[in-house]
Amino acid sequence: MMQFVDSKGKKVLSTLLLTAFVFSSFLTVLQIDAGSPVEMADLSDAVDQSADEPMAFCGTPMYNDPEYLRTMVTFVETKRVFSSVGEPMNVALSPKASGTVFAEISSSRSLVSASPAEYYRHVMCKDVDADWNPVNPTTTFLPSDTAAILLMTVTVDSEIRSVWYYRNDNLDNVWDYYGEATEPITTPGTYYYYVGIYISGNPNLPTLPRGWRIMVYLDGAHSFNEYFEITDDGWQSVTCEDVDANGEPVNIKDTFVIGVDPQLYYYLRLYDVAYYNEITDHCHDYLLLWYQPDGTLFGTMGPSGWSDYKNDGATYDYWGWVAVAGYMNLDSGTPTGQWRIETYIDTYYDGGEAWYLLTTTTFTVVKEGAEVFYYYEYNQFTGASTQKSVTPEYYGPDSGWQL
Numbered sequence: 001m002m003q004f005v006d007s008k009g010k011k012v013l014s015t016l017l018l019t020a021f022v023f024s025s026f027l028t029v030l031q032i033d034a035g036s037p038v039e040m041a042d043l044s045d046a047v048d049q050s051a052d053e054p055m056a057f058c059g060t061p062m063y064n065d066p067e068y069l070r071t072m073v074t075f076v077e078t079k080r081v082f083s084s085v086g087e088p089m090n091v092a093l094s095p096k097a098s099g100t101v102f103a104e105i106s107s108s109r110s111l112v113s114a115s116p117a118e119y120y121r122h123v124m125c126k127d128v129d130a131d132w133n134p135v136n137p138t139t140t141f142l143p144s145d146t147a148a149i150l151l152m153t154v155t156v157d158s159e160i161r162s163v164w165y166y167r168n169d170n171l172d173n174v175w176d177y178y179g180e181a182t183e184p185i186t187t188p189g190t191y192y193y194y195v196g197i198y199i200s201g202n203p204n205l206p207t208l209p210r211g212w213r214i215m216v217y218l219d220g221a222h223s224f225n226e227y228f229e230i231t232d233d234g235w236q237s238v239t240c241e242d243v244d245a246n247g248e249p250v251n252i253k254d255t256f257v258i259g260v261d262p263q264l265y266y267y268l269r270l271y272d273v274a275y276y277n278e279i280t281d282h283c284h285d286y287l288l289l290w291y292q293p294d295g296t297l298f299g300t301m302g303p304s305g306w307s308d309y310k311n312d313g314a315t316y317d318y319w320g321w322v323a324v325a326g327y328m329n330l331d332s333g334t335p336t337g338q339w340r341i342e343t344y345i346d347t348y349y350d351g352g353e354a355w356y357l358l359t360t361t362t363f364t365v366v367k368e369g370a371e372v373f374y375y376y377e378y379n380q381f382t383g384a385s386t387q388k389s390v391t392p393e394y395y396g397p398d399s400g401w402q403l
Contacts (some may be wrong), residue, residue, distance in 0.1 A: 012192035013027040020097050066221060098198060099204035101164055101181040103145075106132060109401040117218035120190075122285040124228050133190040137356055138276055139228045139284075139346040142201055149196035150214055150226050152196050152202065157188040162195045166210050167276060172314040175213050176206070188386055199230060208232065208273035209318040211283075224349070229275035229316065236269040239363040243325050245268060259368035266290075266301075266341050267328045274318035276308055277346070283308055283319060287344040287355055288326070293337030293365075301326045 024042035059294035123136035126145055134151050141148045154160060160183040181195050193291035195214075199205065209231030216223050239256075242265060249267040256264045264286065271284050282305030290298040306322040328334075340362045 030149050053398055057096045067198055072217060084123045085118050085362040097176070097178060097206040098203050099202060101162065101179040101195060101197055102345040103162075103181045103183055103193065105183050106297075115224065117157065117221065118155045119152060119216075119218065119223055119349070120155075121151070121350045122216070122224055122226060123151050123350065125149050125151055128194050129369070136398075137348065139356060140233060141228060141230045143199060143230065143232055145199045147196045147198050148212070148228055149194050149228065150216075151194045152216070153190065153192055154218055155188075155190040156185050156218050156224075158219050159184050159194075159217075160191075160193055161220075163215045163217075164197060165213045165215070166206050167274070167317070168210070169317065170315050173278075178206075178212075183322055200368075204315070205230065209272045211274040211276040211318075212239045213278070225268070225279065226348075227275060227277045227346075229273070229318075231274050233270060233272040235271065235358070237361050238267050239341075239361060240265050240267055247323060249325075254331060254362065255364045256368055257370065258332065258366055263327045263329045264363065264365075265325055266323075267323065267325045268343060269321055270345075271321045272307070272318055273309075275304075275346070276310075280305055281308060282306055283322065284345050285347065286324060288324075289342045290328070290333050291340045291342070293339060296337070298339075299328075330365065334365055336367055336370075338362055338364050 014227060094118065121132050123137050124139050125137045126141065126147070126149065127135035128149060128151055129135055132151070132153075133148075150162065153161075159272070161180065163180040164178040166178055169172035169174050179197070184196075185191070209229060212228050212230065214226040214228075218223070236249075238249055238252045239254055240252045241256075242250040242262060244250050265345060268286070268288070270284065275284050276282075277285070285303055286301070287303045287304035288301035290300065292298045301324065309316045309319045338359055342360050343358045345358045346356050347353050
C-alpha cells in the first residue's frame with residue numbers, strides 16, 4: 001500500500017510526495033517506474049539528510065478514485081535532493097480595489113423547475129465562442145489578457161449571483177471583496193451563463209501577481225467556488241539529462257539514447273505563482289501523464305500540488321517559482337520512438353472533474369548506434385538555445401523525409 005507522509009510526520013493512505021525546500025520554494029523529484037513495486041524509503045532516511053540537503057514533505061491527493069489509482073505507478077524517493085532558488089515574494093501594498101463585473105446569459109436551454117438548483121459545468125477561460133464553449137481554458141491570466149471569465153451551465157429558478165474576491169496582502173485566510181454580479185431569472189430553466197472581470201487596461205485591479213476567488217450562489221444558496229490568478233508568469237517544460245543542485249535542468253534535449261543516457265528527466269517550472277485554492281490548500285495542483293510511443297499510458301506524476309506561500313508568512317503574495325521534476329530509467333526494455341508527456345494544471349467541472357491542459361512535451365528514445373541529427377532552437381526572448389533532433393526512423397521510410 002502506498003503511503004503519504006505529511007509535514008508533521010503523520011502517515012495517511014495516499015501517494016508519497018517528496019519535495020526539496022530551499023528559501024521556501026519547492027522542487028518535487030519523483031521516479032517513474034513501470035516495473036515491479038519498489039520499497040518505500042523510510043522517513044528517517046530523509047530526516048537524516050545533511051544540512052545542505054534540506055528536505056520537506058507536502059501535498060495531498062485531490063481525490064482517491066480506486067480506478068484511477070490502479071493506473072498509477074509506484075513512486076520512490078530518488079535519494080538525490082535538488083535545491084530550488086525560488087522564495088515567497090511580496091508585491092507593493094495594494095489599496096482596496098473594487099471594479100465592475102460583467103455578465104451575459106443565454107436564452108433558456110430547457111424550461112424546467114430547478115428545485116434544488118444544479119450546475120453541470122463551470123470553467124475559467126479567456127473568452128467564450130458563439131456556441132458557448134470556453135476559449136483558452138486556464139486558471140492563469142496575464143495582465144495583457146482582455147478578461148478573466150467564468151463560464152457555467154446551470155439550472156435555476158430565480159437568480160445567479162457571483163461574488164469576486166482577491167487575496168489579502170497581509171492576512172492569511174482573508175479575501176478582499178472586489179465586486180459582484182446578480183442575474184435575475186424570470187423563467188426557471190437551464191442556462192448557459194458567463195461572468196467576468198476585465199484585465200487589460202483596468203485601473204481598478206489590485207497589485208499583481210494576485211490570487212482570486214469567485215463564490216457562486218444559485219437561487220440564494222452557495223453552490224461552488226472557482227480560483228484563478230492574474231500574473232505576468234511564464235513556465236518552462238523540458239526534458240533533460242539531469243537536474244543540478246540548484247534545481248536547474250542539465251543539458252536540455254529531446255532525444256535520448258539507450259546505452260548512453262541512463263535516464264531522462266522531465267522538468268516543469270512555473271513562475272510568479274499567486275494562485276491559491278483553499279479547497280485543496282495548494283498553489284496549483286498538477287497531473288503529468290507519460291505516454292509510450294504506442295499511445296498507452298506508461299506512468300503518472302501526481303495528482304498533487306505546491307503548498308501555500310502564506311505558510312511562510314501571512315504578508316507573502318506569491319511564489320517566485322515552483323517546480324516539479326521526475327525521471328525515467330532507460331534500458332534495453334524501454335520502448336523506442338516518440339514519447340509524450342501531457343502536463344495538466346488545476347481542475348474544472350464538466351459533468352465531472354476534468355483537468356486544464358497546460359502543455360504537451362515530446363521526446364524520442366532511440367537505440368545506441370541509431371542515426372540522430374541535431375539542430376538548435378534559438379529563443380529570441382530569452383537568448384537560450386535548446387538542442388533538438390530528428391531521426392530517420394521516426395519519420396519512417398514512406399514519409400518523404402530526406403537529408
